[in-house]
Amino acid sequence: MLHKKLKAFPQDFLWGASTSAYQVEGANLEDGKGPSCQDVKEVPEGTSDLTVCADQYHRYKEDIALMAEMGFKAYRFSIAWTRILPQGIGEVNPKGIEYYNNVINECLKYGIEPIVTMFHFDMPAALDEKGSWSNRESVDWFLNFAKVMYENFGDRVKYWLTINEQNVLTLSGPVIGTLHLPEGCTNELKEIYQQNHHMLVAQAKAMALCHEMLPGAKIGPAPNISLVYPASCKPEDNLAAQNYNAIRNWLYLDMAVYGVYNNLVWAWLEEHDATPEFAKGDEEALKSGHPDFIGFNYYNTATCQWDDGSEKVSTFADQQTARGEAGMFKGFKNPNLPTTEFGWEIDPMGFRATIREMYSRYRLPMIVTENGLGAYDKLTEDGKVHDQYRIEYLRKHIEQVQLAISDGCEMMGYCPWSAVDLISTHEGMVKRYGFIYVDREEFDLKTLDRYRKDSFYWYKKVIATNGEDLSD
Secondary structure, eight states, X not given: OOOSSOOOOOTTOEEEEEOOHHHHTOOTTOTTXXXXXHHHSOOOTTSOOSSSTTOHHHHHHHHHHHHHHHTOSEEEEEOXXXXXXXXXXXXXOHHHHHHHHHHHHHHHHTTOEEEEEEESSOOBHHHHTTTGGXXXXXXXXXXXXXXXXXXXXXXXXXXXXXXXXXXXXXXXXXXXXOOOOOTTOSOHHHHHHHHHHHHHHHHHHHHHHHHHHOTTOEEEEEOBOOOEEESSSOHHHHHHHHHHHIIIIIHHHHHHHHSSOOHHHHHHHHHTTOOOOOOTTHHHHHTTOOOSSEEEEOSOOEEEEOOOSSSOOOOOOXXXXXXXXXXXXXXXXXXXXXXXXTSOBOOHHHHHHHHHHHHHHXXXXXEEEEOOOOBOOOOOTTSOOOOHHHHHHXXXXXXXXXXXXXXXXXXXXXXXXXXXXOOBTTTXXXXXXXXXXXXXXXXXXXXXXXXXXXXHHHHHHHHHTTTSOOOO
């Protein structure tokens, strides 16, 4: 709809940005930290390992001071499971507790609200050896990890996110190095959705425990949501889009909010003898979560067309690339959208459409936990990074958030990806997202010094005006 006058961003809107522990901290085995799946995986050829990353572990004070200079109201970061519990269970590492206490306190010193992601693609390697999410005990492992975090940080952390992009873990596990299949697995789909089920139960129990232990805190999920368009106005393409929306998006939010499986996904799993097995108490646990808000990552929409199941469709794709499921849908490249240097489609208007659809379905406050542009940034000789392309991308997306607010959607905050340059999940250091440039290359660590990009100064002004001034 067209608005004669736009509604303003709420006065307490949480402007900030995001990172994840394994991509930004470095110090991957320092001070008692145990290895995660990210530390032991084979990194994609031509990309850096995760030993140093942006070295935030040693430079968090400098980074948080720069965030404060930008005027951040919030910083969304994750806690590395193995920095707290090196083996995933058992003994707590005091150095890990000390580090995150320092990060949280440093944020609060500047009036920055810490938003903590509990799990961001970094299963402890020791727990992978015990079966990872295939093992029913993974629910208890995660709940114990949550309890340790609540006990140590819950007096200061008021906003929690459970599992980052659980739908991506399920749909693109091989790409991000997180999928572990047990030996002798004969029905891969069933196994993957059993793992997904354990994550869903773990999430619901962690949300319930948060409300029990920290009555003043708020908690929610953090899936990657991409509204799916039909490739045409053919009825069958619309059915395909409904199928893909269910598999990619609504399964995870229906479960987080209502504690029930999406009916289209359940019917599809039944067709493939792949429905997950419920343990005693799972049904009740899933309905006990009650999130306070929805966190979500948005980069672009998806488009698909009908698939009649007569030919093989590609199921192997990263989180933002078209994929397919035989007899359900097949991906379609949207000819109406430009793409980034890395081939991801850019759809700001789809951002508004995604927010509207989520709010219509779930009626919970929402916070954007990732949104951003990965690019080949260049540092000039005089220490500048002219990333006008990023400013343009973010401006167009922030405009759509305000339009969604004007549509009546309840938005809590905007934390794009990423606060500082970090190691991208499968494309390394060359794919930069940050407001803050980190002086290193893929394999040459150089100085690791920080430089303010043009987008740094632009975003500072956006925050200072509470989203009113988006001009250059």
